[in-house]
Amino acid sequence: xxxxxxxxxxxxxxxxxxxxxxxxxxxxxxxxxxxxxxxxxxxxxxxxxxxxxxxxxxxxxxxxxxxxxxxxxxxxxxxxxxxxxxxxxxxxxxxxxxxxxxxxxxxxxxxxxxxxxxxxxxxxxxxxxxxxxxxxxxxxxxxxxxxxxxxxxxxxxxxxxxxxxxxxxxxxxxxxxxxxxxxxxxxxxxxxxxxxxxxxxxxxxxxxxxxxxxxxxxxxxxxxxxxxxxxxxxxxxxxxxxxxxxxxxxxxxxxxxxxxxxx
Amino acid sequence: xxxxxxxxxxxxxxxxxxxxxxxxxxxxxxxxxxxxxxxxxxxxxxxxxxxxxxxxxxxxxxxxxxxxxxxxxxxxxxxxxxxxxxxxxxxxxxxxxxxxxxxxxxxxxxxxxxxxxxxxxxxxxxxxxxxxxxxxxxxxxxxxxxxxxxxxxxxxxxxxxxxxxxxxxxxxxxxxxxxxxxxxxxxxxxxxxxxxxxxxxxxxxxxxxxxxxxxxxxxxxxxxxxxxxxxxxxxxxxxxxxxxxxxxx
Ligand SMILES: Nc1ncnc2c1ncn2[C@@H]1O[C@H](COP(=O)(O)OP(=O)(O)O)[C@@H](O)[C@H]1O
Ligand SMILES: [Mg+2]
Numbered sequence: 001x002x003x004x005x006x007x008x009x010x011x012x013x014x015x016x017x018x019x020x021x022x023x024x025x026x027x028x029x030x031x032x033x034x035x036x037x038x039x040x041x042x043x044x045x046x047x048x049x050x051x052x053x054x055x056x057x058x059x060x061x062x063x064x065x066x067x068x069x070x071x072x073x074x075x076x077x078x079x080x081x082x083x084x085x086x087x088x089x090x091x092x093x094x095x096x097x098x099x100x101x102x103x104x105x106x107x108x109x110x111x112x113x114x115x116x117x118x119x120x121x122x123x124x125x126x127x128x129x130x131x132x133x134x135x136x137x138x139x140x141x142x143x144x145x146x147x148x149x150x151x152x153x154x155x156x157x158x159x160x161x162x163x164x165x166x167x168x169x170x171x172x173x174x175x176x177x178x179x180x181x182x183x184x185x186x187x188x189x190x191x192x193x194x195x196x197x198x199x200x201x202x203x204x205x206x207x208x209x210x211x212x213x214x215x216x217x218x219x220x221x222x223x224x225x226x227x228x229x230x231x232x233x234x235x236x237x238x239x240x241x242x243x244x245x246x247x248x249x250x251x252x253x254x255x256x257x258x259x260x261x262x263x
Numbered sequence: 264x265x266x267x268x269x270x271x272x273x274x275x276x277x278x279x280x281x282x283x284x285x286x287x288x289x290x291x292x293x294x295x296x297x298x299x300x301x302x303x304x305x306x307x308x309x310x311x312x313x314x315x316x317x318x319x320x321x322x323x324x325x326x327x328x329x330x331x332x333x334x335x336x337x338x339x340x341x342x343x344x345x346x347x348x349x350x351x352x353x354x355x356x357x358x359x360x361x362x363x364x365x366x367x368x369x370x371x372x373x374x375x376x377x378x379x380x381x382x383x384x385x386x387x388x389x390x391x392x393x394x395x396x397x398x399x400x401x402x403x404x405x406x407x408x409x410x411x412x413x414x415x416x417x418x419x420x421x422x423x424x425x426x427x428x429x430x431x432x433x434x435x436x437x438x439x440x441x442x443x444x445x446x447x448x449x450x451x452x453x454x455x456x457x458x459x460x461x462x463x464x465x466x467x468x469x470x471x472x473x474x475x476x477x478x479x480x481x482x483x484x485x486x487x488x489x490x491x492x493x494x495x496x497x498x499x500x501x502x503x504x505x506x507x508x509x510x511x512x
Contacts, residue, residue, distance in 0.1 A: 128352040129353075129354055132346065132352040132354075135311050135341060135346045136365065136370050137338035137342065138370060143369070
């Protein structure tokens with residue numbers, strides 16, 4: 001019966017999806033537990049912060065600079081319609097700190113480091129290095145995953161901070177240097193408009209995105225399928241899933257944070 | 264030393280191991296042979312406790328790894344095992360020195376200075392001293408296998424598991440790995456389990472042989488008994504013929 005077969009397939013799909021959803025949460029839970037339980041291996045953490053964080057700094061600064069610059073151009077254009085170009089500084093700074101800094105940093109880090117993390121772990125999986133760890137009584141979750149997830153958590157807010165600072169500088173260069181806004185107004189308006197609340201909400205977002213980045217890129221690598229095909233698929237899925245997750249979570253997180261901080 | 268009793272393992276609808284029982288006698292080396300894809304590596308992973316059988320038991324010495332539920336219980340049993348993986352499975356991010364030292368530092372949590380002497384000693388006896396500073400991708404696969412052997416034996420395990428000693432090796436390098444296994448057997452005196460599809464080459468390192476086909480053990484005995492076997496599947500596999508009971512998929 002065709003109907004029975006289709007129903008069966010649909011059922012199997014639902015079961016598979018639910019099971020892998022469950023497994024990925026279990027994976028996150030085990031990783032977070034592994035983070036706090038000894039033995040600690042600080043050098044592994046340092047190595048990952050270096051690989052994920054430090055190596056992304058330049059590219060983050062570069063896109064930060066141009067994002068700030070374009071925000072100044074757009075902001076000045078829009079605000080000029082209301083005769084309010086004096087507020088170009090806060091427009092740039094708030095857009096960066098509250099929204100574009102965390103999101104663009106996350107997308108960039110996912111594209112650059114997330115694919116690398118997944119591919120590295122996937123290759124370790126298919127060349128049996130992960131099995132070798134387990135056979136030597138070393139927990140791969142603790143040895144491989146926890147340092148990477150922690151590095152994401154640490155590096156993302158820091159990179160986001162760099163993005164914001166360089167971005168505001170880029171906005172300043174364009175706004176003051178090219179569009180002829182007053183330097184004093186630009187900066188003083190930023191200082192009076194940007195509150196601690198904005199900085200906090202940006203920081204929380206960046207941290208959550210850091211966790212999403214580490215979780216998904218590690219999970220996809222850890223569960224990678226057979227052969228070069230498997231690594232290929234895992235890497236693509238990792239980048240797409242993490243990027244989509246960041247944008248979806250961003251909406252809900254922004255709504256919640258805005259409401260919480262308004263009160 | 265290792266007892267596999269009535270083990271079943273399937274992936275989805277694919278039955279890989281169907282009621283397998285083998286006893287690996289202490290101090291001897293047993294070869295488990297069979298065509299590719301028959302489930303030899305799966306059997307090894309079941310013994311290591313990296314996979315769980317659907318039913319059946321596996322004992323390593325007096326410990327039943329199939330009923331160890333937590334990873335730490337399994338780890339205690341795994342202390343008796345050393346494993347040489349198919350492509351050596353060395354860690355690419357570490358030097359050969361650190362690969363060999365890894366089980367001492369990470370598993371036994373030995374101090375670096377104590378581990379140092381052991382690493383130098385085993386590197387010396389396996390002629391690896393010139394390569395210690397290299398990374399795995401800088402040396403040949405034959406040397407990587409020797410490093411894998413050093414990493415497996417440095418904790419002096421009671422049991423050595425070897426997956427396909429000579430895949431990806433030319434005949435000379437392959438022979439070198441067999442010689443290496445024999446030399447290590449004499450020096451360390453472990454119980455061995457070698458998984459292979461290379462007949463009759465693997466016979467030179469084994470005292471016992473078991474052949475798996477379609478999820479079952481179809482023949483068992485000494486190498487000379489296997490060579491004399493009247494079983495058509497054994498003869499077909501030994502002589503590498505395409506006609507016979509074993510179908511190439
Ligand atoms: N983790 C797994 N998931 C699904 N199928 C697997 C897995 N591991 C092995 N298999 C399947 O089990 C069969 C036996 O594999 P394996 O033990 O690697 O064969 P070999 O005897 O060549 O070592 C193969 O058909 C393989 O596709
Ligand atoms: Mg195999």
